[in-house]
Amino acid sequence: xxxxxxxxxxxxxxxxxxxxxxxxxxxxxxxxxxxxxxxxxxxxxxxxxxxxxxxxxxxxxxxxxxxxxxxxxxxxxxxxxxxxxxxxxxxxxxxxxxxxxxxxxxxxxxxxxxxxxxxxxxxxxxxxxxxxxxxxxxxxxxxxxxxxxxxxxxxxxxxxxxxxxxxxxxxxxxxxxxxxxxxxxxxxxxxxxxxxxxxxxxxxxxxxxxxxxxxxxxxxxxxxxxxxxxxxxxxxxxxxxxxxxxxxxxxxxxxxxxxxxxxxxxxxxxxxxxxxxxxxxxxxxxxxxxxxxxxxxxxxxxxxxxxxxxxxxxx
Amino acid sequence: xxxxxxxxxxxxxxxxxxxxxxxxxxxxxxxxxxxxxxxxxxxxxxxxxxxxxxxxxxxxxxxxxxxxxxxxxxxxxxxxxxxxxxxxxxxxxxxxxxxxxxxxxxxxxxxxxxxxxxxxxxxxxxxxxxxxxxxxxxxxxxxxxxxxxxxxxxxxxxxxxxxxxxxxxxxxxxxxxxxxxxxxxxxxxxxxxxxxxxxxxxxxxxxxxxxxxxxxxxxxxxxxxxxxxxxxxxxxxxxxxxxxxxxxxxxxxxxxxxxxxxxxxxxxxxxxxxxxxxxxxxxxxxxxxxxxxxxxxxxxxxxxxxxxxxxxxxx
Numbered sequence: 001x002x003x004x005x006x007x008x009x010x011x012x013x014x015x016x017x018x019x020x021x022x023x024x025x026x027x028x029x030x031x032x033x034x035x036x037x038x039x040x041x042x043x044x045x046x047x048x049x050x051x052x053x054x055x056x057x058x059x060x061x062x063x064x065x066x067x068x069x070x071x072x073x074x075x076x077x078x079x080x081x082x083x084x085x086x087x088x089x090x091x092x093x094x095x096x097x098x099x100x101x102x103x104x105x106x107x108x109x110x111x112x113x114x115x116x117x118x119x120x121x122x123x124x125x126x127x128x129x130x131x132x133x134x135x136x137x138x139x140x141x142x143x144x145x146x147x148x149x150x151x152x153x154x155x156x157x158x159x160x161x162x163x164x165x166x167x168x169x170x171x172x173x174x175x176x177x178x179x180x181x182x183x184x185x186x187x188x189x190x191x192x193x194x195x196x197x198x199x200x201x202x203x204x205x206x207x208x209x210x211x212x213x214x215x216x217x218x219x220x221x222x223x224x225x226x227x228x229x230x231x232x233x234x235x236x237x238x239x240x241x242x243x244x245x246x247x248x249x250x251x252x253x254x255x256x257x258x259x260x261x262x263x264x265x266x267x268x269x270x271x272x273x274x275x276x277x278x279x280x281x282x283x284x285x286x287x288x289x290x291x292x293x294x295x296x297x298x299x300x301x302x303x304x305x306x307x308x309x310x311x312x313x314x315x
Numbered sequence: 316x317x318x319x320x321x322x323x324x325x326x327x328x329x330x331x332x333x334x335x336x337x338x339x340x341x342x343x344x345x346x347x348x349x350x351x352x353x354x355x356x357x358x359x360x361x362x363x364x365x366x367x368x369x370x371x372x373x374x375x376x377x378x379x380x381x382x383x384x385x386x387x388x389x390x391x392x393x394x395x396x397x398x399x400x401x402x403x404x405x406x407x408x409x410x411x412x413x414x415x416x417x418x419x420x421x422x423x424x425x426x427x428x429x430x431x432x433x434x435x436x437x438x439x440x441x442x443x444x445x446x447x448x449x450x451x452x453x454x455x456x457x458x459x460x461x462x463x464x465x466x467x468x469x470x471x472x473x474x475x476x477x478x479x480x481x482x483x484x485x486x487x488x489x490x491x492x493x494x495x496x497x498x499x500x501x502x503x504x505x506x507x508x509x510x511x512x513x514x515x516x517x518x519x520x521x522x523x524x525x526x527x528x529x530x531x532x533x534x535x536x537x538x539x540x541x542x543x544x545x546x547x548x549x550x551x552x553x554x555x556x557x558x559x560x561x562x563x564x565x566x567x568x569x570x571x572x573x574x575x576x577x578x579x580x581x582x583x584x585x586x587x588x589x590x591x592x593x594x595x596x597x598x599x600x601x602x603x604x605x606x607x608x609x610x611x612x613x614x615x616x617x618x619x620x621x622x623x624x625x626x627x628x629x630x
Contacts, residue, residue: 004434019430025430030346035344039433039444040433079334085356100326118354123361123440129398
C-alpha cells in the first residue's frame with residue numbers, strides 16, 4: 001500500500017505542481033514579502049482522542065501545528081482559516097466555545113487573525129482543518145533543499161516528549177497526574193517555535209529547516225531527500241527530553257527522540273558556528289550533513305548504523 | 316439549538332473578527348490586488364453520498380463550491396489547498412486518483428494551481444476541505460453589504476435544479492438515467508459562475524453579490540442583513556429550472572427554486588439597467604431592494620407574503 005508521501009509525490013509529479021513539498025507553499029505576495037500557506041487536517045480518534053484532552057487543548061494544538069509549519073520556513077504567521085466538522089453531540093455541548101477559547105489564546109499570543117473557514121456537521125467524529133497564512137521577506141523563506149555536505153545539523157529544545165506523553169496517555173495517564181504532567185502536556189499542548197524560526201531567518205543561520213512533526217528520523221530524511229545529501233547524527237548528542245527517563249528505559253527514550261513526532265521542535269542545518277548567536281543555547285548540534293546521498297547514519301557508542309525513517313504515517 | 320450562522324456571528328462579535336462574514340475574506344495583497352480567501356468543508360453522508368456520485372464528480376464539486384465563493388466576490392481564482400481525510404477502504408482503491416482527475420479537470424479549466432494541503436486517515440468517512448485563494452483589483456471585490464433601496468435584484472441562470480436532483484437521487488435516480496440526468500448533474504456537477512462574476516466586477520454593474528449556495532431565500536436574507544435593507548421578489552419572475560416540471564408539481568418547483576441551495580448561481584443587486592450589457596440574457600430580474608429593513612416579501616399572483624429563510628442548514 002502506498003504511503004501518503006508516495007501519493008503526494010505522485011500527484012506533484014503527475015500534475016507538475018511547483019509549490020508542493022515543503023512545510024509551506026511560498027507564493028509571491030508583493031515587492032517585499034512572500035506569502036506562506038500551510039494546512040493541517042486533524043481527525044478525532046486518528047490525531048487526537050477527546051477523552052485524553054480538553055476542548056481548549058484541541059483548539060490550541062490544531063493551530064499550533066500550522067504555526068509550526070510557518071516557523072519551519074522562518075516566517076511570521078499572520079492569519080488563519082479554520083474549518084470544523086462537528087458531530088451533533090459536541091454541537092449541543094459547550095465544546096465549541098471552549099475549543100475557540102483555546103484556539104484564540106494561542107492565536108492572540110502570535111497576533112494571528114481568524115479570517116474565515118467553514119462549519120459542517122459530521123456523522124460522528126470531530127474534524128479540524130487548520131489553514132494558516134504567513135509572510136516572510138521576499139526570497140528568504142528557509143526551504144528543505146538547501147543543506148550542503150559538511151553543514152552541521154541542529155535541533156531546538158528537547159525531543160521525544162510528545163511521543164512519551166502519547167504512550168503515557170495510552171496507558172491511562174491523564175492531565176493533572178503530577179508524575180506525567182510534563183510529558184502529557186508535550187503531547188497535548190506543544191508550543192510552536194515561531195520565535196526561533198524567525199531568529200534563524202533574520203540571522204541567516206540556516207541552510208535548510210523543517211519542523212519535527214513526523215519525527216527526527218523522518219524529517220531529517222525529508223531534508224536529505226530535498227537537498228540531495230546524506231546525514232550522520234550522534235545518538236549521544238541528541239537532546240532527549242529529560243522527563244522521559246523517569247518512565248522509560250534508556251533505549252526507549254532514544255527511540256522516542258528519534259522517531260516520535262509532534263514535539264514541534266525545529267531541525268536545521270547550518271554552515272556556520274552558531275555558538276556566538278543569541279539564544280544559541282536553545283540549539284543542540286547533533287550531527288553533520290554528508291555527501292552520502294540518501295543515507296542517514298546513526299552513531300551509537302561509536303558504532304554506526306543506518307537510521308530508517310520511522311515517524312508517524314497515516315498510511 | 317443555535318444555528319451555524321448564530322455561532323459564526325457569536326465568534327465574529329466575541330473576538331472582533333474583521334474579515335468574517337462574506338463569501339470570501341478580502342485581504343490586502345499588494346498595491347494593485349486584494350487576496351480573496353475561502354474554505355468549504357464537505358463531509359461524506361452529510362454533504363454527499365458515495366453511492367450517488369463518482370470520485371471524479373466529488374473532486375469536481377469540492378473545488379466548484381469554492382470557486383463559486385470567489386465568483387461571488389467578482390474575483391479570479393488562482394490557487395487552492397486541498398485537505399483530504401480518507402478512510403482506509405477508499406485509500407486502498409483507486410478512489411483518490413479518480414478524485415484528483417475530477418478535481419484537476421475543473422482546476423485546469425480555470426487555471427487554478429494546487430499549492431498544498433494535507434492528507435489524514437479517518438475512521439470511516441471521507442472529509443474534504445477545499446481552500447481557494449483568488450484575487451481581485453484592489454478595493455473592487457463585490458461584497459454583500461452594498462445593496463440600496465430601489466436597487467434591482469437579479470439572478471443568473473435557473474434555480475432549483477440542484478435541489479431537484481437531490482430529491483431524485485434520494486428517490487433512487489442515478490447518474491445515467493436519461494429522464495433525470497440534467498437535474499442529477501445540477502446537483503453532482505454544478506458549474507461555478509466565475510466568468511459571470513468577473514463580468515459583474517469589470518462592468519461595475521453590481522452593488523452587492525452572493526452565490527446561491529444556501530438557497531435564494533437564505534442568500535437574499537444574507538444580502539439584506541449585511542446591507543441593512545429589505546427585498547421584494549416576484550415568484551412569476553424567478554427562473555425555475557425548466558427540467559423540474561417533468562418531475563414535480565408547480566408549487567414544489569417554486570419551493571425548490573426559493574429554498575434549494577447548491578445551484579452555484581449568482582444573486583446580485585444593481586442600480587442600473589443591465590439589458591444593454593453583453594451577456595445580459597443570462598441575468599433575470601426577480602425583484603427590488605426595499606427600505607423595509609429585514610423583511611423579504613414574495614409576491615405570488617399579486618398576493619404578497621413574507622418569505623422566511625429556508626435554505627440548507629447544518630445545525
